[in-house]
Amino acid sequence: MDDVHFIEIEDVHKGYTVGGSLVKALDGFSLHLDEGEMCALMGPSGAGKTTLLNIIGGLDTVDSGKVVVGGIDLNRLGESQKASFRKHNVGFIFQFFNLIPSLTALENVLVPAMFGRSDLSQRAEDLLVRVGLGKRLDHLPKMMSGGERQRVAIARALINDPKVLLADEPTGNIDSETAREIVHLFQELNNEGTTMIFATHDRLVAGRAKVMIRIRDGRISSRKKSPKDGMIHLRDEKE
Amino acid sequence: MARGTFNSASYGLSHLRHDLLRTVSMISTLSITIAFLLLISSLYFGMTTELSSGDERKGILEGTIPGSLDMYQEFQIDDSIPEEARTTLMNWLFLTSFLIFVVALFIIYNTMAIAVEERRAEIGVLRSVGFSSREVMRIFLAEGAFIGLISWVIAVFLGMPLIVNLSVYLIDRGEQGVFFVQPTIPYELTLLSLVLSVALCLGSTYLATKRSVLMSPVDMLRHRD
Numbered sequence: 001m002d003d004v005h006f007i008e009i010e011d012v013h014k015g016y017t018v019g020g021s022l023v024k025a026l027d028g029f030s031l032h033l034d035e036g037e038m039c040a041l042m043g044p045s046g047a048g049k050t051t052l053l054n055i056i057g058g059l060d061t062v063d064s065g066k067v068v069v070g071g072i073d074l075n076r077l078g079e080s081q082k083a084s085f086r087k088h089n090v091g092f093i094f095q096f097f098n099l100i101p102s103l104t105a106l107e108n109v110l111v112p113a114m115f116g117r118s119d120l121s122q123r124a125e126d127l128l129v130r131v132g133l134g135k136r137l138d139h140l141p142k143m144m145s146g147g148e149r150q151r152v153a154i155a156r157a158l159i160n161d162p163k164v165l166l167a168d169e170p171t172g173n174i175d176s177e178t179a180r181e182i183v184h185l186f187q188e189l190n191n192e193g194t195t196m197i198f199a200t201h202d203r204l205v206a207g208r209a210k211v212m213i214r215i216r217d218g219r220i221s222s223r224k225k226s227p228k229d230g231m232i233h234l235r236d237e238k239e
Numbered sequence: 240m241a242r243g244t245f246n247s248a249s250y251g252l253s254h255l256r257h258d259l260l261r262t263v264s265m266i267s268t269l270s271i272t273i274a275f276l277l278l279i280s281s282l283y284f285g286m287t288t289e290l291s292s293g294d295e296r297k298g299i300l301e302g303t304i305p306g307s308l309d310m311y312q313e314f315q316i317d318d319s320i321p322e323e324a325r326t327t328l329m330n331w332l333f334l335t336s337f338l339i340f341v342v343a344l345f346i347i348y349n350t351m352a353i354a355v356e357e358r359r360a361e362i363g364v365l366r367s368v369g370f371s372s373r374e375v376m377r378i379f380l381a382e383g384a385f386i387g388l389i390s391w392v393i394a395v396f397l398g399m400p401l402i403v404n405l406s407v408y409l410i411d412r413g414e415q416g417v418f419f420v421q422p423t424i425p426y427e428l429t430l431l432s433l434v435l436s437v438a439l440c441l442g443s444t445y446l447a448t449k450r451s452v453l454m455s456p457v458d459m460l461r462h463r464d
């Protein structure tokens with residue numbers, strides 16, 4: 001029965017000390033996900049979604065519990081090994097895009113490959129064409145709309161061909177029309193085999209995922225398989 | 240727009256260009272400091288070098304500052320300055336240059352610290368895309384070293400000729416009771432100032448960046464204005 005999953009998170013505890021008192025971000029959290037899954041994380045603000053994404057991506061450490069991603073036990077990695085894990089396995093996408101303001105779209109996409117030996121500019125260009133920004137290669141972030149910036153960020157997340165894409169409220173700062181396009185892009189990438197996990201407050205966005213996980217107080221409060229029509233009926237989420 | 244290969248050097252240069260005001264203020268602060276230090280030392284060497292070793296100095300001069308040989312032939316050091324006056328003057332000059340140096344160090348450190356503070360989210364991104372804190376530090380140090388290098392170049396190839404010409408001009412108009420010493424900058428000192436300039440920048444960058452770079456990337460990414 002102990003079959004191996006792409007992502008294995010077992011009984012993870014993670015707390016932050018804020019002003020002397022301990023805030024439990026994850027409290028005995030467990031989750032198994034298979035490769036190629038598309039998973040939406042929902043839940044009220046402070047539930048622990050960002051914390052979970054950071055832990056899966058090797059950006060944050062756990063206090064206790066098991067975290068294995070793609071067969072790699074993250075608890076055993078040192079700082080530079082974790083960096084290398086992130087570089088080769090993970091693509092992060094953020095709510096505020098987090099592009100480097102001084103760099104063009106193309107250069108932003110190339111940032112993760114900055115120290116690499118091989119020249120990935122052709123691949124970066126292809127990725128920007130792929131996300132519909134083929135004509136914006138030399139544009140700075142400030143010349144682009146939120147949706148366009150997020151697409152640059154997606155191309156950047158893809159440059160090193162990651163196994164898993166982690167997106168933290170990727171459509172949180174984007175109008176709903178553009179958000180649909182972004183999610184559509186996620187679906188395409190997922191269909192090509194990339195495992196996707198994203199945190200969102202938007203029920204329609206979450207409805208596109210195959211698996212929907214609801215977190216509350218650092219634990220899973222429900223897990224659902226999305227029906228084919230992509231419609232999921234949930235209580236309204238209020239912050 | 241020319242598109243060469245993108246690497247960590249172009250990353251740093253883009254940022255320095257993007258943050259032009261700060262880059263210019265750091266470079267001007269440092270280059271003025273370096274030029275001033277060179278001037279002080281040149282006075283020192285001008286006053287202490289024996290006149291008899293003039294030929295040797297000619298060589299040094301011509302090797303250091305192009306065109307300075309002409310100047311050398313026209314002017315001679317006033318050997319009649321009393322010993323104590325020289326010493327007092329030099330002490331004051333060295334004290335002043337030390338203070339200027341400390342102030343410059345503080346300004347540069349401070350400018351960098353503020354810049355790094357503003358770039359925390361950026362550091363978080365760099366960490367998230369797979370760079371270790373060491374690699375992030377390398378990016379910042381490269382930027383710092385570049386500032387040190389450019390400042391030195393400006394100080395030596397722009398600042399010094401300016402100072403030399405100014406001295407010549409002043410010597411020309413030398414009035415009674417006022418003495419000017421012909422600047423002489425030994426070759427080694429010019430090199431030393433390069434080392435000093437770059438080391439100063441690397442040191443300030445390291446100190447200003449260390450805390451942010453070693454912080455958890457999660458905290459960096461949470462940092463929003």
Ligand SMILES: Nc1ncnc2c1ncn2[C@@H]1O[C@H](COP(=O)(O)OP(=O)(O)OP(=O)(O)O)[C@@H](O)[C@H]1O
Pocket residue numbers: 016017018023024025043044045046047048049050051052457458461
């Ligand atoms: N670096 C940190 N320092 C202190 N407290 C933190 C830190 N990171 C998370 N927390 C706390 O842990 C809890 C979970 O935070 P987390 O950011 O994971 O929630 P979230 O589900 O992403 O919320 P949101 O929907 O608002 O983004 C919150 O109470 C938060 O205040």
Ligand SMILES: [Mg+2]
Pocket residue numbers: 049050051168199
């Ligand atoms: Mg969050």
